[in-house]
Amino acid sequence: MNPTKPVENRREQILREAARLFAERGFHGVGVDEIGAAVGISGPGLYRHFPGKDAMLAELLVGISDRLLAAGRMRVAETPDPLRALDALIRGHIDFAIDDRPLITLHDRELDRLRESDRKLVRQLQRQYVEEWVGVVRRVYPGATELEVRAAVHAVFGLLNSTPHLGGQGAEPDRAAMAALLHRLALSALEALEGGPAGLRPWTADRTGG
Known part of the structure:
Protein backbone atom coordinates (compact mmCIF):
# COMPACT_ATOMS: atom_id res chain seq x y z
CA MET A 1 0.00 0.00 0.00
CA ASN A 2 1.34 3.43 -0.93
CA PRO A 3 1.46 5.46 2.31
CA THR A 4 1.28 8.72 0.34
CA LYS A 5 -1.97 7.79 -1.41
CA PRO A 6 -5.10 8.83 0.50
CA VAL A 7 -7.38 6.01 1.55
CA GLU A 8 -10.46 5.84 -0.64
CA ASN A 9 -13.64 6.42 1.34
CA ARG A 10 -16.86 4.49 0.85
CA ARG A 11 -18.50 7.08 -1.38
CA GLU A 12 -15.45 7.16 -3.61
CA GLN A 13 -15.45 3.36 -3.82
CA ILE A 14 -19.11 3.35 -4.80
CA LEU A 15 -18.58 6.01 -7.46
CA ARG A 16 -15.53 4.26 -8.89
CA GLU A 17 -17.33 0.93 -9.22
CA ALA A 18 -20.50 2.57 -10.51
CA ALA A 19 -18.48 4.34 -13.21
CA ARG A 20 -16.81 1.09 -14.23
CA LEU A 21 -20.07 -0.87 -14.37
CA PHE A 22 -22.03 1.89 -16.12
CA ALA A 23 -19.28 2.18 -18.74
CA GLU A 24 -19.11 -1.55 -19.31
CA ARG A 25 -22.83 -2.34 -19.45
CA GLY A 26 -24.73 0.92 -19.72
CA PHE A 27 -26.64 2.84 -17.07
CA HIS A 28 -29.80 0.73 -17.38
CA GLY A 29 -27.82 -2.50 -17.54
CA VAL A 30 -26.56 -2.17 -13.96
CA GLY A 31 -28.61 -2.61 -10.81
CA VAL A 32 -28.07 -1.10 -7.39
CA ASP A 33 -27.43 -4.59 -5.97
CA GLU A 34 -24.54 -5.12 -8.40
CA ILE A 35 -22.92 -1.82 -7.45
CA GLY A 36 -23.28 -2.73 -3.80
CA ALA A 37 -21.75 -6.16 -4.36
CA ALA A 38 -18.77 -4.57 -6.10
CA VAL A 39 -17.93 -2.59 -2.95
CA GLY A 40 -18.96 -5.27 -0.44
CA ILE A 41 -22.22 -3.82 0.86
CA SER A 42 -25.87 -4.63 0.25
CA GLY A 43 -27.72 -2.83 -2.52
CA PRO A 44 -30.07 -1.12 -0.05
CA GLY A 45 -27.00 -0.06 1.94
CA LEU A 46 -26.05 2.21 -0.96
CA TYR A 47 -29.00 4.43 -0.12
CA ARG A 48 -27.15 5.60 2.98
CA HIS A 49 -24.71 7.26 0.56
CA PHE A 50 -26.78 8.07 -2.54
CA PRO A 51 -30.53 8.35 -3.15
Whole structure:
Protein backbone atom coordinates (compact mmCIF):
# COMPACT_ATOMS: atom_id res chain seq x y z
CA MET A 1 0.00 0.00 0.00
CA ASN A 2 1.34 3.43 -0.93
CA PRO A 3 1.46 5.46 2.31
CA THR A 4 1.28 8.72 0.34
CA LYS A 5 -1.97 7.79 -1.41
CA PRO A 6 -5.10 8.83 0.50
CA VAL A 7 -7.38 6.01 1.55
CA GLU A 8 -10.46 5.84 -0.64
CA ASN A 9 -13.64 6.42 1.34
CA ARG A 10 -16.86 4.49 0.85
CA ARG A 11 -18.50 7.08 -1.38
CA GLU A 12 -15.45 7.16 -3.61
CA GLN A 13 -15.45 3.36 -3.82
CA ILE A 14 -19.11 3.35 -4.80
CA LEU A 15 -18.58 6.01 -7.46
CA ARG A 16 -15.53 4.26 -8.89
CA GLU A 17 -17.33 0.93 -9.22
CA ALA A 18 -20.50 2.57 -10.51
CA ALA A 19 -18.48 4.34 -13.21
CA ARG A 20 -16.81 1.09 -14.23
CA LEU A 21 -20.07 -0.87 -14.37
CA PHE A 22 -22.03 1.89 -16.12
CA ALA A 23 -19.28 2.18 -18.74
CA GLU A 24 -19.11 -1.55 -19.31
CA ARG A 25 -22.83 -2.34 -19.45
CA GLY A 26 -24.73 0.92 -19.72
CA PHE A 27 -26.64 2.84 -17.07
CA HIS A 28 -29.80 0.73 -17.38
CA GLY A 29 -27.82 -2.50 -17.54
CA VAL A 30 -26.56 -2.17 -13.96
CA GLY A 31 -28.61 -2.61 -10.81
CA VAL A 32 -28.07 -1.10 -7.39
CA ASP A 33 -27.43 -4.59 -5.97
CA GLU A 34 -24.54 -5.12 -8.40
CA ILE A 35 -22.92 -1.82 -7.45
CA GLY A 36 -23.28 -2.73 -3.80
CA ALA A 37 -21.75 -6.16 -4.36
CA ALA A 38 -18.77 -4.57 -6.10
CA VAL A 39 -17.93 -2.59 -2.95
CA GLY A 40 -18.96 -5.27 -0.44
CA ILE A 41 -22.22 -3.82 0.86
CA SER A 42 -25.87 -4.63 0.25
CA GLY A 43 -27.72 -2.83 -2.52
CA PRO A 44 -30.07 -1.12 -0.05
CA GLY A 45 -27.00 -0.06 1.94
CA LEU A 46 -26.05 2.21 -0.96
CA TYR A 47 -29.00 4.43 -0.12
CA ARG A 48 -27.15 5.60 2.98
CA HIS A 49 -24.71 7.26 0.56
CA PHE A 50 -26.78 8.07 -2.54
CA PRO A 51 -30.53 8.35 -3.15
CA GLY A 52 -30.17 6.27 -6.32
CA LYS A 53 -28.30 5.58 -9.53
CA ASP A 54 -29.28 8.93 -11.02
CA ALA A 55 -27.50 10.71 -8.17
CA MET A 56 -24.39 8.59 -8.70
CA LEU A 57 -24.32 9.42 -12.40
CA ALA A 58 -24.78 13.13 -11.72
CA GLU A 59 -22.00 13.20 -9.13
CA LEU A 60 -19.67 11.35 -11.49
CA LEU A 61 -20.21 13.64 -14.48
CA VAL A 62 -20.51 16.94 -12.63
CA GLY A 63 -17.65 15.95 -10.35
CA ILE A 64 -15.14 15.16 -13.07
CA SER A 65 -16.00 18.33 -14.99
CA ASP A 66 -15.49 20.37 -11.85
CA ARG A 67 -12.18 18.65 -11.03
CA LEU A 68 -10.81 19.12 -14.55
CA LEU A 69 -11.64 22.83 -14.44
CA ALA A 70 -10.17 23.32 -10.96
CA ALA A 71 -6.97 21.48 -11.87
CA GLY A 72 -6.66 23.35 -15.16
CA ARG A 73 -7.05 26.73 -13.46
CA MET A 74 -4.48 25.76 -10.85
CA ARG A 75 -1.93 24.72 -13.48
CA VAL A 76 -2.37 27.97 -15.40
CA ALA A 77 -2.19 30.10 -12.25
CA GLU A 78 0.94 28.36 -10.99
CA THR A 79 2.79 28.53 -14.33
CA PRO A 80 3.14 32.07 -15.73
CA ASP A 81 5.17 30.89 -18.73
CA PRO A 82 2.57 30.01 -21.40
CA LEU A 83 4.64 27.17 -22.90
CA ARG A 84 4.96 25.46 -19.53
CA ALA A 85 1.31 26.15 -18.73
CA LEU A 86 0.23 24.53 -21.99
CA ASP A 87 2.45 21.54 -21.32
CA ALA A 88 0.96 21.22 -17.85
CA LEU A 89 -2.58 21.33 -19.27
CA ILE A 90 -1.74 18.63 -21.80
CA ARG A 91 -0.12 16.38 -19.21
CA GLY A 92 -2.96 16.85 -16.76
CA HIS A 93 -5.56 15.93 -19.35
CA ILE A 94 -3.50 12.91 -20.38
CA ASP A 95 -3.56 11.69 -16.78
CA PHE A 96 -7.34 12.05 -16.77
CA ALA A 97 -7.74 10.37 -20.16
CA ILE A 98 -5.69 7.35 -19.12
CA ASP A 99 -6.81 6.95 -15.51
CA ASP A 100 -10.51 7.85 -15.84
CA ARG A 101 -11.51 6.18 -19.08
CA PRO A 102 -14.90 5.00 -17.75
CA LEU A 103 -15.88 8.62 -17.13
CA ILE A 104 -15.18 9.51 -20.76
CA THR A 105 -17.42 6.65 -21.85
CA LEU A 106 -20.11 7.74 -19.39
CA HIS A 107 -20.04 11.30 -20.66
CA ASP A 108 -20.40 10.17 -24.27
CA ARG A 109 -23.23 7.72 -23.59
CA GLU A 110 -25.12 8.94 -20.57
CA LEU A 111 -24.91 12.73 -20.34
CA ASP A 112 -28.45 13.11 -21.69
CA ARG A 113 -29.77 11.04 -18.77
CA LEU A 114 -28.91 13.80 -16.31
CA ARG A 115 -31.63 16.16 -15.24
CA GLU A 116 -31.51 19.44 -17.13
CA SER A 117 -29.90 21.47 -14.33
CA ASP A 118 -27.05 18.98 -13.91
CA ARG A 119 -26.54 18.71 -17.67
CA LYS A 120 -26.33 22.51 -17.95
CA LEU A 121 -23.82 22.59 -15.10
CA VAL A 122 -21.62 20.01 -16.83
CA ARG A 123 -21.71 22.03 -20.05
CA GLN A 124 -20.92 25.26 -18.19
CA LEU A 125 -17.92 23.70 -16.45
CA GLN A 126 -16.70 22.24 -19.72
CA ARG A 127 -16.93 25.60 -21.49
CA GLN A 128 -14.89 27.21 -18.73
CA TYR A 129 -12.29 24.45 -19.04
CA VAL A 130 -12.08 25.06 -22.78
CA GLU A 131 -11.55 28.78 -22.12
CA GLU A 132 -8.55 28.00 -19.89
CA TRP A 133 -6.97 26.11 -22.78
CA VAL A 134 -7.91 28.71 -25.39
CA GLY A 135 -6.37 31.52 -23.34
CA VAL A 136 -3.06 29.69 -22.99
CA VAL A 137 -2.92 28.45 -26.59
CA ARG A 138 -3.54 31.97 -27.92
CA ARG A 139 -0.55 33.19 -25.92
CA VAL A 140 1.65 30.41 -27.30
CA TYR A 141 0.37 30.80 -30.89
CA PRO A 142 -0.37 34.53 -31.30
CA GLY A 143 -0.45 34.23 -35.09
CA ALA A 144 -3.48 31.92 -35.05
CA THR A 145 -7.04 33.20 -35.17
CA GLU A 146 -9.42 32.51 -32.32
CA LEU A 147 -11.39 30.12 -34.52
CA GLU A 148 -8.23 28.20 -35.37
CA VAL A 149 -7.23 28.02 -31.72
CA ARG A 150 -10.64 26.71 -30.66
CA ALA A 151 -10.58 24.12 -33.44
CA ALA A 152 -7.13 22.98 -32.34
CA VAL A 153 -8.14 22.75 -28.68
CA HIS A 154 -11.16 20.63 -29.49
CA ALA A 155 -9.02 18.47 -31.78
CA VAL A 156 -6.63 17.86 -28.88
CA PHE A 157 -9.53 16.88 -26.63
CA GLY A 158 -10.75 14.46 -29.29
CA LEU A 159 -7.30 12.86 -29.53
CA LEU A 160 -6.78 12.57 -25.80
CA ASN A 161 -10.31 11.39 -25.06
CA SER A 162 -9.94 8.48 -27.49
CA THR A 163 -8.50 6.29 -24.71
CA PRO A 164 -11.69 4.24 -24.04
CA HIS A 165 -11.21 2.73 -27.49
CA LEU A 166 -7.74 1.41 -26.68
CA GLY A 167 -6.90 -2.04 -25.42
CA GLY A 168 -9.95 -3.60 -27.04
CA GLN A 169 -8.13 -6.85 -27.80
CA GLY A 170 -7.78 -7.72 -24.12
CA ALA A 171 -4.30 -6.23 -23.64
CA GLU A 172 -3.97 -3.04 -21.64
CA PRO A 173 -1.61 -0.53 -23.28
CA ASP A 174 1.55 0.38 -21.39
CA ARG A 175 0.72 3.55 -19.47
CA ALA A 176 4.01 5.36 -19.97
CA ALA A 177 4.13 4.56 -23.68
CA MET A 178 0.50 5.63 -24.13
CA ALA A 179 1.09 8.90 -22.27
CA ALA A 180 4.06 9.63 -24.53
CA LEU A 181 2.05 8.87 -27.67
CA LEU A 182 -0.85 11.06 -26.59
CA HIS A 183 1.55 13.89 -25.79
CA ARG A 184 3.08 13.68 -29.28
CA LEU A 185 -0.36 13.63 -30.88
CA ALA A 186 -1.47 16.67 -28.90
CA LEU A 187 1.66 18.58 -29.87
CA SER A 188 1.17 17.66 -33.53
CA ALA A 189 -2.37 19.02 -33.49
CA LEU A 190 -1.28 22.29 -31.90
CA GLU A 191 1.78 22.75 -34.07
CA ALA A 192 -0.50 23.04 -37.09
CA LEU A 193 -1.27 26.53 -35.76
CA GLU A 194 0.73 29.49 -37.01
CA GLY A 195 2.84 31.91 -35.03
CA GLY A 196 4.06 29.68 -32.23
CA PRO A 197 7.42 28.40 -31.06
CA ALA A 198 8.70 24.87 -31.35
CA GLY A 199 9.44 24.83 -27.65
CA LEU A 200 7.30 22.00 -26.33
CA ARG A 201 9.28 18.82 -25.84
CA PRO A 202 7.59 15.50 -26.55
CA TRP A 203 6.89 13.37 -23.48
CA THR A 204 9.02 10.25 -23.96
CA ALA A 205 7.93 6.96 -22.47
CA ASP A 206 10.44 7.21 -19.60
CA ARG A 207 9.38 10.73 -18.59
CA THR A 208 6.73 11.23 -15.95
CA GLY A 209 6.69 14.99 -15.87
CA GLY A 210 8.85 18.05 -15.33
